[in-house]
Amino acid sequence: MNTIFRVTATLALLAASLPAGAESVTVTRAWQFKPESSAGITVRNLIGDVRIERGTDPRTYISAKVTIDADSEGEANRLAGLIDFRTSDVGPGSRLDVRLPRAHFPKIYSERGASGWWTVSYVEHLGERIQLVRDKDAAPAVTVDLLIRAPAGANLDVINSFGDSSAQGYSGKLRLDGGSGLLSSTGGEGELELDNGSGEVVVSGHRGRVTADTGSGSVKITDCECEIVADTGSGSVDIAKGKGSVSADTGSGRVEVEGFAGPFAADTGSGSVVARGLSDVRSLFVDTGSGGVKVEGDLSALANMKIDTGSGSVSLRSPAQPSLELRIDTGSGGVNVEAPGASIRESDDATIVRMKDAAGRGAIDTGSGSVDIDFR
Numbered sequence: 001m002n003t004i005f006r007v008t009a010t011l012a013l014l015a016a017s018l019p020a021g022a023e024s025v026t027v028t029r030a031w032q033f034k035p036e037s038s039a040g041i042t043v044r045n046l047i048g049d050v051r052i053e054r055g056t057d058p059r060t061y062i063s064a065k066v067t068i069d070a071d072s073e074g075e076a077n078r079l080a081g082l083i084d085f086r087t088s089d090v091g092p093g094s095r096l097d098v099r100l101p102r103a104h105f106p107k108i109y110s111e112r113g114a115s116g117w118w119t120v121s122y123v124e125h126l127g128e129r130i131q132l133v134r135d136k137d138a139a140p141a142v143t144v145d146l147l148i149r150a151p152a153g154a155n156l157d158v159i160n161s162f163g164d165s166s167a168q169g170y171s172g173k174l175r176l177d178g179g180s181g182l183l184s185s186t187g188g189e190g191e192l193e194l195d196n197g198s199g200e201v202v203v204s205g206h207r208g209r210v211t212a213d214t215g216s217g218s219v220k221i222t223d224c225e226c227e228i229v230a231d232t233g234s235g236s237v238d239i240a241k242g243k244g245s246v247s248a249d250t251g252s253g254r255v256e257v258e259g260f261a262g263p264f265a266a267d268t269g270s271g272s273v274v275a276r277g278l279s280d281v282r283s284l285f286v287d288t289g290s291g292g293v294k295v296e297g298d299l300s301a302l303a304n305m306k307i308d309t310g311s312g313s314v315s316l317r318s319p320a321q322p323s324l325e326l327r328i329d330t331g332s333g334g335v336n337v338e339a340p341g342a343s344i345r346e347s348d349d350a351t352i353v354r355m356k357d358a359a360g361r362g363a364i365d366t367g368s369g370s371v372d373i374d375f376r
Contacts, residue, residue: 022069022136025076030063031087037094038154038172045098045160046125047110048144049181052156052167052174055149060156062096062148069109069141079104079140098144102128107139110162112180125161153190164199167192200235218253236271243280254291264295272312284362288312292369299375305362313369321375325358327351333370340376 033041035058043050043062055061066083070076084099100108105128113132114121121132133139143163150156152171164181167174167188175193176183182202183194189207196214203210203221211229212219218235221228224242236253239246243261254271257264257278265285266273273286278297284305286293292312302322307314313333321339328335328351335351337344343354355375364371 022071023073023076024067024069025073025080027066027068027080028063029066029085030061031085031096033060033062033089033094035059035151036092037089038151040093040155040157041150042093042095042157043098043146043148043159044096044126045144045146045158045163046100046123046130047108047142047162048146048160049163050146050148050158050160050165050176052148052150052158052165052170054169054171055151058151060094060148060150060154062146064098065145065147067141067143067145069136071140076140079142083142083144097126098146099126100128100130100142102130105130105140105142107131107133109133109136109139109141112162123161201230219248237266302362303360305360305364307364309365309369310367311369312366313371314364314366315372317374319376321355322362323356323359324354324362325360326353326355326362326364326373328353328364328371328373329366330369330371331367333366333368335371336373337371338374338376342375 037060041060066080068076068080070079082104084101086097086099088095108130110132113134123130123132154172157175158165159177161179165176165178165183167185170188171190173191177195178199179197180199182200183196184202185192185206187205191209192206193211194201196217198216200217201212201214201219204223206224206226209227210224213231214235215233216235219230219232219237222240226244228246230237230248232250232253234252237248237250237255239260240258245263246257246260247265248255249267250271251269252271255266255268255273257275259277261280263283264275264281267287268291269289270291272291273288273293275295280301281299282301282303284302286307288309290311293307293309294315296317298320299318300320300322302324337353339355345352
């Protein structure tokens with residue numbers, strides 16, 4: 001059953017920022033989906049911004065604002081009417097696909113398009129292969145901005161190739177997939193998954209689980225009471241204020257954490273790892289190829305720790321000691337331990353430090369970096 005309930009069209013001629021002789025037309029459309037669709041709704045869009053909000057009733061509402069910049073008002077109107085909105089509202093899940101038929105949109109303007117005659121840029125979307133050009137005079141500019149209002153507990157999957165996608169106060173299971181724009185969520189709760197190609201990921205005030213994956217963009221998460229899993233190819237990971245657990249993996253970017261309570265794990269290829277103001281850290285695992293490691297905070301809860309660096313130094317600071325037996329092994333770096341009351345001895349080319357009753361186990365291994373521990 002197709003539940004399109006309203007179609008409206010608003011035409012606006014805009015002169016600013018258009019090529020000479022070009023006209024701009026805006027068309028709006030809207031749909032509602034049955035309450036059962038909250039079990040799973042998939043939205044796929046090529047270009048434009050997407051905003052997601054928590055709705056106030058069991059149905060999900062989606063509105064689209066289409067903007068076309070073309071050579072004439074007539075051409076812009078014609079193209080606006082040829083965008084193919086395909087909806088499905090049958091069974092437990094629903095779908096909205098925004099399709100640009102190649103027969104009518106062989107080329108569209110994009111800042112990511114090819115800028116010279118010697119290069120060609122294409123994008124594949126819903127079975128259509130569309131050329132992207134950076135010359136506004138060579139192709140129409142097309143954007144489809146979406147506003148999605150879904151009830152609490154909804155399951156929403158949004159794929160938006162070019163443009164920003166943001167969620168405000170969303171409650172439920174949400175997956176945002178982007179190419180190069182910003183992916184963000186504020187004041188949400190539930191299971192949140194953000195997957196970006198080269199754009200940034202920003203999350204604030206979330207309660208639940210957060211999975212953030214970027215190819216080269218950075219990840220920034222603040223005030224989160226959740227399980228955090230962050231993975232970037234070359235971008236940095238910054239986490240501030242929160243509690244739960246952190247697992248961060250970067251290829252060459254750094255990892256920085258400030259004021260977080262809970263287990264902490266970080267793996268970098270060549271980036272540094274810096275954590276300050278940690279508390280309630282029962283486990284600490286850090287592995288870097290060539291970056292240094294600096295951890296500060298209340299580490300008295302540590303029961304399991306392993307830090308491994310290829311050539312970086314390691315520095316640990318805590319006002320209270322954990323109950324831990326710590327083995328320190330360095331290739332060529334020095335070892336300095338300040339831990340009043342601890343037992344320190346050398347064994348098998350390693351330094352063994354026993355603090356309190358040594359109930360937990362820990363190890364620090366560096367290739368050429370030094371180790372500096374201050375637990376007092």
